[in-house]
Amino acid sequence: MNLQDTLAQHVKEAVKNIYGQELETVEFQATRKEFAGDITVVVFPMLRVVKGNPVQIGEAIGEHLVKHVETVKGYNVVKGFLNVEIDPQFYLDFFNGMKGQTNYGFVPVQEGEKSMMVEYSSPNTNKPLHLGHIRNILLGYSVSEILKASGKKVYKTQIINDRGIHICKSMLAWKRFGNGETPESSDIKGDKLVGNYYVKFDQEYKKEITELMAAGKTEEEAKAEAPILLEAQEMLRKWEAGDPEVVTLWKTMNGWVYKGFDVTYENLGVNFDCLYYESDTYLLGKEVVAIGLEKGVFFKKEDGSVWCNLTDEGLDEKLVLRADGTAVYMTQDIGTAIQRIKDYPDVGGLVYTVGNEQDYHFKVLFLILQKLGYDWAQHLYHLSYGMVDLPSGKMKSREGTVVDADDLIQEMADTAEEISEELGKLDGYSEGEKKDLYQTIGLGALKYYILKVDPKKRILFDPKESIDFQGNTGPFIQYTYARIQSILRKADGLDLTAEITDIELHEKEQELLKQMQLFPEVIQQAAENLSPALIANYVYDLVKEFNSFYQNVSILGADDANEKIFRVQLAHSVGQIIKNGFSLLGIQVPDRM
Structure with a gap:
């Protein structure tokens, strides 16, 4: 037991013996330099339980500590702060006990305890990793190491977003403008090469929007009807239908990206224990949506789209399957969470390292999983983090203004x-x-x-x-x-x-x-x-x-x-x-x- 725990135990005993009251917690802080003492007990929060003058309460607790705790050699009270002086021998004994421990502070994994899974990085395969990903990766990796040091078994994982319209945009741009270019032929990392075509798609898309608006279309109509976008949407439908040509191109370009990612991860000094792919888990998600529809967790609208009504919980209705039967991010995330617990039944908690723009998404995801009847959904955590800005402003992948x-x-x-x-x-x-x-x-x-x-x-x-x-x-x-x-x-x-x-x-x-x-x-x-x-x-x-x-x-x-x-x-x-x-x-x- 460390010093703080020992003192907390004796402070609680003092309050019970002197005042007949139970303290749930004891608040400590470092003693200010101008006062004698090594650690300070904050008396003010105790006033909710113990009625009286905070200085007198501090004096009474201080006397109890000097009498009953061998390491306490003195005390002083300043207003509502009890400054406790510790015998220097305590620090010598502590030092001789920890000296030479290479893993000082780390707790061995506790047998029989539930493990934790931490998801981080989770990139799209249409662009290289950038500064925003770096904060995500560093946070997720560090939290994994900290949880391990605290005594937890930890699985590091990611979900690779390898399907969807954004992936088809890069694929289509390469098909139209690539002339067979490969990472080897151009000596460019595979993730950077694919990212270049994502930017190229956006450039061509904007040209077509401008042309359509010049021909009399509204901006909204032009954005929806641009031929290059319609072709990308058709490519996504073909992919979901298993079209051999589209699937082959998808595998080839994703392979380029994975090799590029591996180099970046190695340079950053991070790793993963297991990988999940959206192209696998979205199918399970669709199956679960169908089951949830039968159970009444979801409902279908006239156009055939499937939704979850969360208005009773203060949220909105949430789309889980489009009218054309294609999956959305929520579909994939439902499937991924379920698959992970199937694969690792000892997992007792799952941490999602994702930016704070997705706060609402994770509230909805966790609530839907609870509605589907999964007990473990009570132990899902969103490690929400703020964005990373540069002096030059916000980064945009599709415009090629990210910091690689x-x-x-x-x-x-x-x-x-x-x-x-x-x-x-x-x-x-x-x-x-x-x-x-x-x-x-x-x-x-x-x-x-x-x-x-x-x-x-x-x-x-x-x-x-x-x-x-x-x-x-x-x-x-x-x-x-x-x-x-x-x-x-x-x-x-x-x-x-x-x-x-x-x-x-x-x-x-x-x-x-x-x-x-x-x-x-x-x-x-x-x-x-x-x-x-x-x-x-x-x-x-x-x-x-x-x-x-x-x-x-x-x-x-x-x-x-x-x-x-x-x-x-x-x-x-x-x-x-x-x-x-x-x-x-x-x-x-x-x-x-």
Whole structure:
């Protein structure tokens, strides 16, 4: 049990013994620097249960803690805040217990517990991955790693949106204008090649709209009647009917895209345990819609389209099958969810990493699955996140104004190179080592900049700002880790396993130990809230504490041998926590910078 849990238990006991009341929770916060104390109990929320003066309540609880909790050596009350002082021996005992643990903070998978499945990326096969996908991928991957560290078995998955009108648009444009071009013939990544034809379709579509409007059609009529769009719609119908020529082209072009995606995923350092394809799951979705129609969960309109009436739940009627019998996204998502639970019956929760423009879609999906009678639908979560903007504005795939993921990864490495060369810190590195380091710094900067922000918030992404070696950035934290490794190299030969128990802690050492002790709890909070930002900002706070310790306390120059060993051990453990924390964000840490 950690310090906070121990104190919470005793605070509840104090309230029950003194006031005869039951507290459900105890609120803590860090003690403000101007007051004595290591952790603060917030009294005000207790006033809902305990009537009285908050200062007097704080005093009574403080006395109880000093009397009954061995590690509490004193307290003071400021208004409604009970500042608790902890015996330094507690921190030494904690440190000697966690020292040397390479997986400090991580909980082993609990046998018999339900697992989690996390969906992320889930791209369309008509364009390459872009900056928007990057936030999705990084969030999903990091949440998966955090859930694993919290003790859950996790399956990483995606649904590849490999069918539909948008896919047929790329296919039709290639058929009309491609002249047999392939990724090999043009030396272009397959996903980029297919994306070029998606842009080409949009250009031709707009031309036809302009021509039709010049001939007297309204804009709405022109958009609906443009020949190239009608041909794409006919291609979709042929695909659903299994037309051999259309299906062969579809398989070929999707194959190009998958190879391209694999390269990008490898460059980002992410992976998946299982893949699902919309071309498979939409059929199951259609079957379920037919069953739901019989049960009265859905209803059919005069034109033959099938809907779900959710007005009693404060939502709208939702289309689940078009009048011509073709599926919509909802059809596919119903089928995908059901198939996943069939394939992985041990899954107790499913997290969908999808942008906040789809908030309504997921409310509807979860409600429909519940109406269909699936108990597990109570444990579906939408990890909703804000969009990523650039200083130049919003990105649009069909107009070709997106920031390509591969280009961005390369730009980050190039920017890292430029800044590192300016700082002149890489003497003695080979060209290969420099290249690897630039990639590590660039990717670390990108991932940290995106993951340090609460998922719900929108991000304005500035590549240059993200690679600053000062402030709340990935490179700043990576540099601190490299500094620690330099200390350890200089301390080679010291016994880092020795147990040090008889030293007086410096104020900076105690502050650092307090921060280190929080790491396991932060992992659990991040898992509960599906928020990598909690990990990112914890690691930053830890690094700030370490740098304050480093500037105020001599590590290798300590006069006392035990102090020297302890401080090197402390640096080593901080480095391990940085490494562990960054691994949860998918970020590597270099030994030298």
